[in-house]
Amino acid sequence: MEKSEITSSGENPRPWQSYHTVYTNAKAGMEGVDKEKVQRIVYEMSKGSKYFENEERKEAYMTEIETMRAQCAKLKAADVSHYQMVADKRILELESTRDLSRIWLHVDMDAFYAAVETLSDPSLTGKPMAVGSMSMISTANYEARKFGVRAAMPGFIARKLCPDLIFVPTDFNKYTHYSDLTRKVFQKYDPHFMAASLDEAYLDITSVCKERGVAGGEVAEELRTRVYEETGLTCSAGVAPNRLLAKVCSDINKPNGQFVLPNDRMAVMTFISSLPIRKIGGIGKVTEHILRDVLGINTCEEILQKGGFLCALFSHSTAGLGRTDTPQVKFRKSISSERTFSATNDEALLYQKLADIAEMLCRDMQKEGLRGRTLTLKLKTASFEVRSRAVTLQKYICSSEEILKYASKLLKAELPISLRLIDKAGASSDPTQRTLTNFVLSGDASRKTMGGRSSLGLYCSDEPFMDDLETSFSTDSHDINHYETRDPWDSTNKQDLEDHHCTFSNNIEAEEAHESLSNDIAGNVNTADTVECNFNSCHTVVFESKDAETSLPQKLYVSNTNLVNKEVITGNEAVFSPDWQYHCFKEDDCKCSLCGIEMPPDFVEERREHSDFHLAERLQEKESSVNSRTSIQRQSPLPLNTIPTYGPGLIIR
DNA sequence: GCGGATCAC
DNA sequence: TATGGTGATCCGC
Known part of the structure; x- marks a missing residue:
């Protein structure tokens, strides 16, 4: 908690101390930076902006911290010791499966981007430089970091910190x-x-x-x-x-x-004990804030010590602690395109932006031969509030026409709202604000509880265009892409899964606490906020489709406002014999008779889903033979994500 | 399945 | 003048 002293005149002499940004967080090359100065300049450059106001609004949720503190204070000693026992037991369980043998x-x-640019233009050597624009910086070299300039900082603030800063545009x-x-x-x-x-x-x-x-x-x-x-x-x-x-x-x-x-166990424990929780992947600004200001936790060691409080406050259910598995083979689950532009409430302009984005998204999807059936429209208002609207269609789509068609519906559904709000705030709001439109098309949003064992991974090993995936997407996805696909069932990898989450029970708990906490916050946000919005911006669109051939359950999207929404007509049950479910796995056989893939004996659910995949595949073939297809689709008979696997397959569920 | 939020790069 | 784009995940509904 910031201790903002208030003077006798009621003024806070250091208001910047309460404006929390990530810019002062420890980062390599910024050890000698005058953090107070950076914080003050960032504050002064931001103060009064819409962005700033939005940040303040978000920060207000942190009042929730007081509630959690109160909860904490109410805990009796007996409660705490009880929960501490629970926590310790879990830690022991995790420790028993710990493996420290791998390296x-x-x-x-x-400073990758900056370093590459310096190779291209050696005259930049030794000078403070940033890759990016006046709006946003991707990477700063170490000379620039000495001034407090860093990635994710707007360029105009960086220039204030370092007037001689050289800007170089990004070149992926x-x-x-x-x-x-x-x-x-x-x-x-x-x-x-x-x-x-x-x-x-x-x-x-x-x-x-x-x-x-x-x-x-x-x-x-x-x-x-x-x-x-x-x-x-x-x-x-x-x-x-x-x-x-x-x-x-x-x-x-x-x-x-x-x-x-x-x-070595001792070395690891010692190392971790003093490790600030913020260093751990997954613990960001918010989680750190909560753990520190509610429970006084700063290091991983303290997480262990306060395990009782963590369990008492944040473990709604027993679920979670053990679920930090990381899938060994990851598939893309969504693809999106978004652009920021000057805020506008001009509908024609918004639709034009939407059309452009639909076009971009379509192109990206074509590159990879993808299709999807859940379309999400994301928008950011002139006041930086972010919203999303989604629709799940009954068929997979990929053409820009279809994307635009459904996205337009979504946008249209939002417009009355925005118009109303615009009417209210629009008159006084300046039209120069920014807006953002975005688009997301996801293939399979429901991952269920598969954890690291998603059967999707099974198809990854046969993935023919893994290479494309690598090159065209490395554009800063933090996704783990295997250069050469690992066998998902390789024991080595499973071992890794375990040690990844077991070796550091501390970390796990931190992450779990984070999850619970952030959700508490989200919940409050939902009920508390909502009213204020400016909608000078645009939105999404969505749409859908489905297999008319198979007489699978049909969904209609109709809402009370005559716009897109959902209503499910339950209709036909699965048109396939239940026996089909295990069609490709003979009794007690773990090998698929269709593609030869093997699964562990206890992967019953995974085998069923795998069968679903072949079923969907078959349906798709049928569909392709009937309908005319775009050339793209012909090129990719079985689009990756399309693994509509559970697409039409959802039917069965 | 949807929507909000967090996180990472 | 001016605070990004892409992808993933989690949780409560």
Whole structure:
């Protein structure tokens, strides 16, 4: 909690202290920065803006912290000790399955975009520089960081902090090129390495270390040297028993350095005990704030100590703690396109923007041969409030016409509201505000509770265009993309799953607490806020479709306002014999008779879904043979995401 | 399935 | 003048 002193005149002498941004959060290369000064300048540059007001509004939710504190205070000693026992028991369970035998390496390129730009233009060397624009900075080099300039900061504020800052526009082609060069090196150490983004990757170097009889640190040194030789770029590395820790470690001696955490329990525990929770992936500004200001938790060790409070306050149900599995093979689950533009309430203009975005989205989908059936319209009002409206269709779509058609409906449904609100606020609101339209088309929003064992992964191994996926999407997805697909059932990987979430029970708990907390907040937000909005912006559109051939249950989208909404006509039950469900798996056989994939014996549900997949596949073939298809679809007979698998397949559920 | 929110890069 | 774009996940409905 900020201690904002109030003077006798009622003025707060340091109002910037209560404006919380991420800009003062510790980041490599910013150790000597005058945080107070940065915070003051950011505040002064932001104060009074719509953005600022929105941030203040969001911050107001934090009053919820008082409620949680009160809850906390009400807890009796007996309650706390009870919950502490629960927590300790869980920790013990996790510890029993802990495995510290593997050696993971996390590589992180140093100020990647900025470094690449400096290679292109050596005259930038030694000068403060940022990649991005006056609106937003992607990356700042280390010279600029000394001034407090950093990624995600608007350029105009950065320039205030560092008047001599040089701006270089982003050029993803360049970054992709260099990223590919680094990946060629990574591949030599782990052919299955996981690319987390253009400039980050995880490598399992256990076998390399064993075969060569060297320690992880040596391999890291060598790899970094080779990366430099191949690209002229420096990187940092972290070596640890699991990925989560390796990632934390790679940040320690950045730039151009590395840190090794030995495969030793004591070393790991010691390391973690003083580790600030914010260093852990998944704990961001909000979670840190809550844990710190409600429970006084700053380090992972304190998470263990306060386990009782955490359980008492945040464990609604028993679910959660053990579910931090990370799927080993990830599929894209959605694809989207969004653009920010000057705020407007001109409907014709908004529809034009929508059409443009539909076009862009369609192009992106075509590139990958994707289709989807849930369309989400996302919008940001002139006051920076974000909203979304979604529709799930009965068929998969991919043409810009269809996307636009349904998106227009969604937008239309919003317009009366916005007009009304615009009428209210619009007259006095300035038309120069910004607006944002966005579009999301997702393939399968329902992931159920599959955790790391989604049967979707099964198809990944046959994925023919994994490569495309890598190159065209590495544009900063933090998604883990396997360079070469791992066998999802490989025992090595399953082991990793376990140690990833078990080794650090502390971390897990932190994450869980975070989840619970953020949800509490979300709930309050929903009921508390809502009224204020300016809708100078635009929205989405959606639409849908479905298989008319199969007489599957039909859905209609009708609302009281005559617009898109949902109403399900339950209609026909599954048109297939239940026997079909296990058609491709003979009794007690774990191997699919159609594609040969094998699954563990206890993966009953997964086998059923796998059968559903083949069923959907069959339906799709049928549909294709009847309907005329676009050339794109012909090129990709079985679009990835399309794995409409559960698409028409949903029928059965 | 929907909508809000958080997080990461 | 001016605060991004893409993707994922979680939770309560």
